[in-house]
Amino acid sequence: MKSMEEYYVPWVKGIPMYVSAHIDLAWEKPDLRRMMSNENPNPPSKKVLEAIEKYAKIANRYPDQGFVVRKKIADINGLPGIENVMLGNGSSEVFDNIFRCLLQPGDEVIQHTPCFGIYKLRCDILGGKLVSVPMAYKDKQLLFDVDAIIKAITPKTKVIVIANPNNPTGNYISKEDFIKVxxxxxxxxxxxAYIEFDGLGRAFTGLIKDYKNVIITRTMSKCYGLAGLRFGYALGDKDVIAQFSAALLPWNVGTITMWGALAGFEDTEGLQERADFNNQQVAFIEDSLKDIKGLDIFHSYGNYILFDGTDAGKKGKDMLEFALKRGLILRAQKKMYDREGWFRITIGTAEENKMAVQAVRDFFAS
Ligand SMILES: Cc1ncc(COP(=O)(O)O)c(C=O)c1O
Structure with missing residues (x-):
């Protein structure tokens, strides 16, 4: 008799379950301030809660394919219709679904590093090879390097992912550079994922018409403040979306989620309030810390800010430990460009942001 180990596909065998230790810690110790996962500090609006309650009462029924919410998403983004929209259980599932349609074992995914970790996780599970192209570090800025991305393309490259604005660097790629790719x-x-903080002005939705290979992914986890609801979507050419949708897990997005999401999309005022609050708080934190010598601040269009304290002789991991002692969970960023001073702060409530500013000031003065 063969052992269980002999039945696993080689590219999945031995891969451990993905665990977000910092999120588990935050749930375990609710007094800690969650300034690490780019969540929204403000709870869902009344309208969203009402929709959730309404559909919770008929949770005995299966969902449809999301006709109403997909139409709403198409309208918001100036696209012809629901055939341009695919829903996912968070955008993480959207990446998974797209990758499953494009990758065979040995195929390559290009990402621009530093970036969000899910692309690699979903690539690994399919036996793909993650090709990490570093951003250019120049004059204390992290810049998109499209020539390097294009150079990394091989016959095995099946997908390129660029976050816009990027997490953790907070900046946008130019339209010109994106088109080049x-x-x-x-x-x-x-x-x-973070585009709504700055409005849809720099979205690449308009390119779908001319470039069938361009796919946009979005989420309600960030500016809409619905990370726990798990709602994401892809926008693209109708034939491309039809093909990707063939791989969807049936009923992947539940009734409560899709109607809660619709209420979120309808609450345009609520969205604007969240964006305004965030952007004021980004400015507050950046302004409050800009005089610290040797601390580099990477201006962000998202709800997080990347810092590098290397030139002040500080390490990011020590900053994290210092902040944790004050009840704040910040996010680590591993060594890059031969520098170890990186850390990231997610925008919290006004009170939390003041606490974070004080913690950073005290740490750099110590
Ligand atoms: C760049 C980027 N994309 C997508 C996501 C994840 O989104 P979701 O909650 O929709 O899976 C994140 C979350 O941190 C992110 O940083």
């Missing part, structure tokens, strides 16, 4: 014809994802 789109012109290669390789499937190209613009991960616009």
């Amino acid at each position: 789109a012109k290669t014809g390789v499937p190209l994802i613009s991960d616009e």
Whole structure:
């Protein structure tokens, strides 16, 4: 008799379950301030809660394919209709679904590093090879390097993912640079998880018409403040979306989620309030820390800010420990460009942001 180990596909065998230790810690100790996962500090609006309650009462019924919410998403983004929209259980599932349609074992995914970790996780599970192209570190800035991305393309490259704005660097790729990559014809994802903080002005939705290989991904986890609801979506050419949708897990997005999401999309005022609050708080934190010598601040269009304290002789991991003693969970960023001073702060409530500013000031003065 063969052992269980002999039945696992080689590319999955031995991979451990993905665990977000910092999120588990935050749930275990609710007094800690969650300034690490780019969640929204403000709870869902009344309208969303009402929709959730309404559909919870008929949770005995299966959902449809999301006709109403997909139509709403198409309208918001100026796209013809529901055939341009695919829903996911968070955008993490959207990446998974797209990758499953594009990758065979040995195929390559290009990402621009530093970036969000899910692309690698979903690539690994399919036996894909993650090709990490570093951003250019120049004059204390982290810049998109599209020439390096294009150079990394091989016959095995099946998808390129660029977050826009990028997490953790907080900056946008220019449209011109993005088009340069789109012109290669390789499937190209613009991960616009944070775009609503700055409005849809820099979204690449308009490119879908001319570039069938351009796919946009979005989430309600960030500016809409619905991370726990798990709602994400992809926008693309109708034939491309139809093909990706063939791989969807049936009923992947539940009734409560899709109607809660619709209420979120309808609450445009609530969205604007959240964006305004966030952007004021980003400015507050950046302004409050800009005089610290040797602390580099990477201006952000998202709800997080990347810092590098290397030139002040500080290490990011020590900053995290210091903050944790004050009840704040910040986010680590591993060594890059031969520098170890990196850390990231997610925008919290006004009170939490003041606490974070004080913790950073005290740490750098110590
Ligand atoms: C760039 C980026 N994309 C996507 C996501 C995840 O989103 P979701 O909650 O929709 O799975 C994150 C979350 O941190 C992110 O940073």
